[in-house]
Amino acid sequence: MRAPITVPDAFARKKFDSAGERGRTWITALPALIDELLDRWSCTPDGAVMYGEVGIVVPVRHRELPPAVIKVSFPHPCTLREPDAYAAWQGIGAVQLFARADEHFAMLLERAHGTLATVTDPAAALAIQGGLTRALAVEAPAGLPRLSDQMADWARDMIADARALGDPLPRRVLDAALATIRELGHDQPNTLVHGDLHDANVLAADRAPWLAIDPKCLVGDPAHDALNVIRSPRFDTVLRLPDSRADLSRLLDIYCDAADIDPLRARRWMQVGAVGEALWGRVHADPDWLVRATDQLAEAMM
Incomplete structure (x- = not known):
């Protein structure tokens, strides 16, 4: 038995x-x-x-x-x-x-084993994540939640959280995120988006070198995955730099080239995501270094 x-x-x-x-x-x-x-x-x-x-x-x-x-x-x-x-x-x-x-x-x-965190070459890791983003960008099944339907809630929550927290981000940073939501929020394809493609959700496998797990099952612009690719412990040093704009742009370009996504759209959606995460992190007591790093990312991607 x-x-x-x-x-x-x-x-x-x-x-x-x-x-x-x-x-x-x-x-x-x-x-x-x-x-x-x-x-x-x-x-x-x-x-x-x-x-x-x-x-x-x-x-x-x-x-x-x-x-x-x-x-x-x-x-x-x-x-x-x-x-x-x-x-x-x-x-x-x-x-x-x-x-x-x-x-x-x-x-x-x-079954798969060993996460992408074992890949020590940052460019190689970004290329792997970009290749997976490209492979996973298929026509979405009916009935999955659409990112375009969430845009009004995103904007409302950002404004409310910023006000409740005493406006911790510069107004121009929040305004840039709201502008992206307004201008790109409803212009999103019927594409399946993983939604959480960080290192721990990319595993080595016997059938293929790397495979994704734990999708969040969203429908919209694959460029949304850029935030969790770049906002990673592997780029902790870059994220902490006083001026990380050039370095972050270089990393984003590597990922976007492999993913075949528009770097400008990825940059804008990453800025939106960083603003949301910076506010959420304050509400939910993220570590100070992570909040500061996310603040910088929100400003660097403008």
């Missing part, structure tokens, strides 16, 4: 803290749910249970598939459509989807 999986204590505590009794109920039910999914998909456990921000990942073996994982996410609208993105990509630029159980927010996915 198979022993039930053990939910890592650190992950359990995280869900208890963030989701209260609902999180506790979900964590308690997880071992039985994983057992059910193992039977449904004819898999056997094949390694230690891992976890991220929203769910757990169980390495498994299946006699007719490559090494795989069962991923189960905490029920939330943001993760409900994740399988649709994998289905649209069909394993090109992202891990393959082998099976899905939407009622449980669960998937059977191709």
Whole structure:
């Protein structure tokens, strides 16, 4: 008889803290749910249970598939459509989807290993992320959230947060972000956007050198991914420079060239994202260095 999986204590505590009794109920039910999914998909456990921000990942073996994982996410609208993105990509630029159980927010996915953080050459890492952005820019499935529909909320929240925080950013920086939202917000293609293409969401794989995981499943301009590519710990030194404009522009050009996206649009959307993150970081107590670095990024991309 198979022993039930053990939910890592650190992950359990995280869900208890963030989701209260609902999180506790979900964590308690997880071992039985994983057992059910193992039977449904004819898999056997094949390694230690891992976890991220929203769910757990169980390495498994299946006699007719490559090494795989069962991923189960905490029920939330943001993760409900994740399988649709994998289905649209069909394993090109992202891990393959082998099976899905939407009622449980669960998937059977191709296994990958080792994050992009192991690539020490910044230009090489940017080229990899740019190549994935290009590969993932496919026609979006129907029903996914459209970035263009969120623009009014973005603008409203920026104005309200800036006012509540005592206008911590120069007015011209906020105005530049609002201008981009106004001018480009509704002019966005029906393209699937990963939405969170940072180092930890790019993994090495056996089938391909690098594949993406954990999409946020948005529809709009692929240039939105530039912020999480550049606002990265690997560029910490650059982000802390008193005048980082030239260096950041050079890094952005490398990424945009590989991604085949317009550097000007990427620059403008990155500036919008940096303004939003700078304000959000203050509200949610991000480290001071990160807030300052994001402030600089918001100004440098104008």
